[in-house]
Amino acid sequence: xxxxxxxxxxxxxxxxxxxxxxxxxxxxxxxxxxxxxxxxILMAVVAEFLYITRHDETWRDKARMFSVVSTIFFGVGAAFxxxxxxxxxxxxxxxxxxxxxxxxxxxxxxxxxxLTEVIILPLYVFTxxxxxxAWVHWVIGLAAAFGGYWSAYNILAVMASLSMRPPGLIVxxxxxxxxxxxxxxxxxxxxxxxxxxxxxxFWWGAxxxxxxxILAAAILTWSVISAIYLYGYLRERRPDQMKVxxxxxxxxxxxxxxxxxxxGHEQGExxxxxxxxxxxxxxxxxxxxxxxxxxxxxxxxxxxxxxxWGYYSWPADVRPPLAPFDFLPIFYLGFMVTLGVLLGVxxxxxxxWYLFNGFFSRFNWARAIASFLERTGPYAMxxxxxxxxxxxxxxxxxxxxxxxxxKASPDPNGGPPVVSGVPIYxxxxxxxxxxxxxxxxxxxxxxxxxxxxxAVYMVYIYIKRxxxxxxxxxxY
Amino acid sequence: xxxxxxxxxxxxxxxFSVHLPLVYTVLGLGWLLPTLELIGxxxxxxxxxxxxxxxxSYLIAVYAIGGVFGTIVTVFLAGLLPVFTxxxxxxLWPVWGVxxxxxxxxxxxxxxFYNRTFGRVSPMRHIAIGYGMAIALTVIPAMFRxxxxxxxxxxxxxxxxSSTSNTGFTLxxxxxxxxxxxxxxxxxxxxxxxxxxxxGVLVSSIxxxxxxxxxxxxxxxxxRVGNMVGLIxxxxxxxxxxxxxxTVYQYSPTMAWSIFGYPPSYLPSAFYSVYKPTFTLSWMLxxxxxxxxIILALLLISLKVVxxxxxxxxxxxxxxxxxxxxxMNGLAxxxxxxxxxxxxxxxxxxxxxxxxxxxxxxxxxxxQLLTPEIxxxxxxxxxxxxLLVGSLVFFAFFNVLLLYVIYAALSxxxxxxxxxx
Numbered sequence: 001x002x003x004x005x006x007x008x009x010x011x012x013x014x015x016x017x018x019x020x021x022x023x024x025x026x027x028x029x030x031x032x033x034x035x036x037x038x039x040x041i042l043m044a045v046v047a048e049f050l051y052i053t054r055h056d057e058t059w060r061d062k063a064r065m066f067s068v069v070s071t072i073f074f075g076v077g078a079a080f081x082x083x084x085x086x087x088x089x090x091x092x093x094x095x096x097x098x099x100x101x102x103x104x105x106x107x108x109x110x111x112x113x114x115l116t117e118v119i120i121l122p123l124y125v126f127t128x129x130x131x132x133x134a135w136v137h138w139v140i141g142l143a144a145a146f147g148g149y150w151s152a153y154n155i156l157a158v159m160a161s162l163s164m165r166p167p168g169l170i171v172x173x174x175x176x177x178x179x180x181x182x183x184x185x186x187x188x189x190x191x192x193x194x195x196x197x198x199x200x201x202f203w204w205g206a207x208x209x210x211x212x213x214i215l216a217a218a219i220l221t222w223s224v225i226s227a228i229y230l231y232g233y234l235r236e237r238r239p240d241q242m243k244v245x246x247x248x249x250x251x252x253x254x255x256x257x258x259x260x261x262x263x264g265h266e267q268g269e270x271x272x273x274x275x276x277x278x279x280x281x282x283x284x285x286x287x288x289x290x291x292x293x294x295x296x297x298x299x300x301x302x303x304x305x306x307x308x309w310g311y312y313s314w315p316a317d318v319r320p321p322l323a324p325f326d327f328l329p330i331f332y333l334g335f336m337v338t339l340g341v342l343l344g345v346x347x348x349x350x351x352x353w354y355l356f357n358g359f360f361s362r363f364n365w366a367r368a369i370a371s372f373l374e375r376t377g378p379y380a381m382x383x384x385x386x387x388x389x390x391x392x393x394x395x396x397x398x399x400x401x402x403x404x405x406x407k408a409s410p411d412p413n414g415g416p417p418v419v420s421g422v423p424i425y426x427x428x429x430x431x432x433x434x435x436x437x438x439x440x441x442x443x444x445x446x447x448x449x450x451x452x453x454x455a456v457y458m459v460y461i462y463i464k465r466x467x468x469x470x471x472x473x474x475x476y
Numbered sequence: 477x478x479x480x481x482x483x484x485x486x487x488x489x490x491x492f493s494v495h496l497p498l499v500y501t502v503l504g505l506g507w508l509l510p511t512l513e514l515i516g517x518x519x520x521x522x523x524x525x526x527x528x529x530x531x532x533s534y535l536i537a538v539y540a541i542g543g544v545f546g547t548i549v550t551v552f553l554a555g556l557l558p559v560f561t562x563x564x565x566x567x568l569w570p571v572w573g574v575x576x577x578x579x580x581x582x583x584x585x586x587x588x589f590y591n592r593t594f595g596r597v598s599p600m601r602h603i604a605i606g607y608g609m610a611i612a613l614t615v616i617p618a619m620f621r622x623x624x625x626x627x628x629x630x631x632x633x634x635x636x637x638s639s640t641s642n643t644g645f646t647l648x649x650x651x652x653x654x655x656x657x658x659x660x661x662x663x664x665x666x667x668x669x670x671x672x673x674x675x676g677v678l679v680s681s682i683x684x685x686x687x688x689x690x691x692x693x694x695x696x697x698x699x700r701v702g703n704m705v706g707l708i709x710x711x712x713x714x715x716x717x718x719x720x721x722x723t724v725y726q727y728s729p730t731m732a733w734s735i736f737g738y739p740p741s742y743l744p745s746a747f748y749s750v751y752k753p754t755f756t757l758s759w760m761l762x763x764x765x766x767x768x769x770i771i772l773a774l775l776l777i778s779l780k781v782v783x784x785x786x787x788x789x790x791x792x793x794x795x796x797x798x799x800x801x802x803x804m805n806g807l808a809x810x811x812x813x814x815x816x817x818x819x820x821x822x823x824x825x826x827x828x829x830x831x832x833x834x835x836x837x838x839x840x841x842x843x844q845l846l847t848p849e850i851x852x853x854x855x856x857x858x859x860x861x862x863l864l865v866g867s868l869v870f871f872a873f874f875n876v877l878l879l880y881v882i883y884a885a886l887s888x889x890x891x892x893x894x895x896x897x
Contacts, residue, residue, distance in 0.1 A: 079580045086576040093565035100558020101850040115874045118544040184646035195855035447581040
């Protein structure tokens with residue numbers, strides 16, 4: 001018996017599920033690398049700004065280190081992005097036609113962002129000792145960081161459109177309306193009402209989604225940076241470690257507050273508007289028909305008596321899967337919301353302690369709380385941030401399954417809103433000729449997990465060596 | 477307004493023109509570096525190993541930038557030729573899959589480990605890592621060249637009439653049969669030898685330029701070995717390029733007509749209107765032959781005399797020849813994206829009639845596969861031409877910036893005060 005069938009028996013997992021697992025692991029790994037790049041290049045630019053304005057060599061040293069670390073994450077992340085891109089071509093091949101006929105603009109604009117990153121980032125890293133004017137060098141770094149964030153902006157615009165159909169986008173089921181398919185491959189044709197509607201990829205709802213994602217990336221990386229420095233500070237008590245903590249920890253606290261109170265709330269409203277089925281799935285509204293839910297009503301309408309359609313109100317073939325173990329509410333309510341709040345508590349508490357130490361250190365209770373937060377922070381902060389990020393990503397992407405370009409329309413018969421889009425299954429996105437033996441799935445997943453591990457290992461080697469060596473270069 | 481076909485072809489040609497010299501260099505360095513090491517350890521001359529070590533840093537940078545341009549090519553293909561790219565993804569997914577697994581998942585760690593393990597593992601083990609890297613890197617063109625061969629001559633394809641498909645037919649490909657494409661072996665071998673030759677010439681030019689001022693053994697070795705590699709593999713490239721052109725003449729009538737300037741003798745005159753190329757590129761063929769002869773003469777001169785003008789000419793003319801040959805090969809398909817074989821056309825006419833065959837031929841053209849009526853990018857550019865003009869300005873700017881970064885990387889020497897990375 002081939003090993004693939006031992007690992008992933010066909011009876012347990014369908015081709016569609018295999019494809020989803022490969023894509024899910026790949027997207028999460030790529031998100032991890034991209035987040036690491038965004039967070040570390042931001043850190044490099046902030047540190048260099050502090051160096052220039054405060055004339056403190058510590059910050060120059062940190063900026064230089066973070067610029068190299070960001071380059072490592074960028075290099076591996078870019079290569080991984082190619083892997084993800086070819087995943088689209090080979091697994092979700094009909095998505096390519098949708099790119100060309102509809103959602104191409106962010107991909108096109110992303111090319112310029114990518115060019116900015118790949119050309120200016122090396123320029124930034126290799127000119128630390130070459131450019132004498134520090135502000136000029138800082139501007140180069142800022143341009144490199146801008147390239148990264150612009151790139152994220154465009155890709156997140158695509159991801160936003162998958163969850164919320166942009167205004168003016170028309171999804172036609174050709175097979176059901178005309179009896180035709182596109183080249184015998186997909187039943188669906190996606191076009192714009194008029195050519196300039198393509199700019200609607202960047203409508204305000206998409207921007208909420210985009211900045212929610214970008215902020216999550218920065219929060220995750222700065223949480224990890226904070227944890228590493230906190231771990232070191234508890235053992236070595238070096239002043240340079242405290243300097244970094246006084247920047248990153250409040251940074252995490254502020255960004256988490258904006259993420260939760262402003263962007264998170266807006267995002268929730270959009271989910272309610274565009275995909276009430278997703279809302280029912282992630283909030284755990286597991287009933288059939290309309291039912292009053294006081295807490296949801298309070299959050300959405302500010303009242304206590306509004307009724308919501310339950311998850312089982314929709315037909316089974318349009319509902320996002322809950323197996324295994326009702327994972328959507330766990331990832332949303334458990335990971336994203338609860339752990340996000342806890343991250344805010346940890347980072348907020350430590351921020352108050354570090355920024356207003358003179359005031360709070362007078363109180364025993366404050367010292368006790370700070371000691372607890374500091375001792376647990378190196379483990380709690382990255383764990384909370386990572387699980388909250390994973391929870392958010394899984395909620396956004398799995399909650400819309402089985403569709404992309406999702407839109408809800410009122411049911412003229414008075415039933416739950418009709419949720420529609422391009423399905424991911426046969427006739428929709430998936431490659432109709434695809435076959436995925438278990439061994440291949442296992443191999444791809446191993447590679448997807450190994451590549452971020454490789455990046456982390458390279459960063460570890462760089463930082464470890466950096467502490468002990470001078471550059472040893474043979475001059476010819 | 478410029479035609480959509482011109483816009484699409486120009487953007488894709490630009491991306492390929494930057495991407496291909498970079499990936500040729502990656503492939504060439506992949507084979508050159510462990511070979512230099514092997515020579516160094518066998519002959520006991522450390523300088524060969526040092527040259528390989530020095531070049532391995534560039535391998536990482538060139539791989540990264542080349543990879544980015546590969547992504548740009550893919551986005552252009554998906555955005556401008558979505559139905560073509562969709563069909564290619566569906567029909568040839570094992571080819572893309574193998575290419576990407578080797579190109580990223582296996583080659584990237586190999587390149588990283590090869591660079592980081594210089595002097596840290598035994599010489600023979602390090603050479604083995606180097607050749608493992610070279611083999612992994614070679615799988616990428618082995619797969620992508622199969623796609624190029626396929627668009628020359630789509631072996632293994634079945635066409636079935638379909639009343640539900642908007643094209644009127646459906647395609648399927650037997651990938652194992654596609655591997656038997658007669659244009660594939662010479663194309664792949666010409667690519668591998670051409671890549672090694674081009675890399676050899678580039679290495680010799682850079683080292684020769686520096687040797688002209690520093691006269692160090694390090695640069696002398698880099699210059700001499702690069703020249704020899706360029707010469708030997710350049711000759712091999714020429715042999716396989718001529719073999720490739722012969723197979724193209726035999727099996728891809730539109731390409732043959734375009735490249736040689738006249739229709740192939742086996743093409744029935746009744747098919748002239750179907751197979752007539754958009755461009756006559758025989759001038760490019762003669763130019764490429766002339767460029768090849770000039771580079772050969774420069775290499776022979778360079779073996780005897782080290783002169784900066786000669787090295788500079790080698791540095792410029794070699795990538796120019798490579799780009800020109802690739803552009804000629806790509807543009808010769810026009811108006812087709814996939815050139816329909818004569819035998820298939822005859823069989824289709826016999827089985828399904830002339831109208832069906834002409835419809836299939838129409839759907840294999842670039843202008844049809846652009847699907848302008850549903851092409852979002854072309855549609856928005858048609859009403860907002862500033863987007864295209866702005867893009868071209870940006871692309872030109874980034875091209876200049878890229879050249880500057882490459883120049884800086886080659887000209888700046890690492891010192892003890894530079895980054896220790």
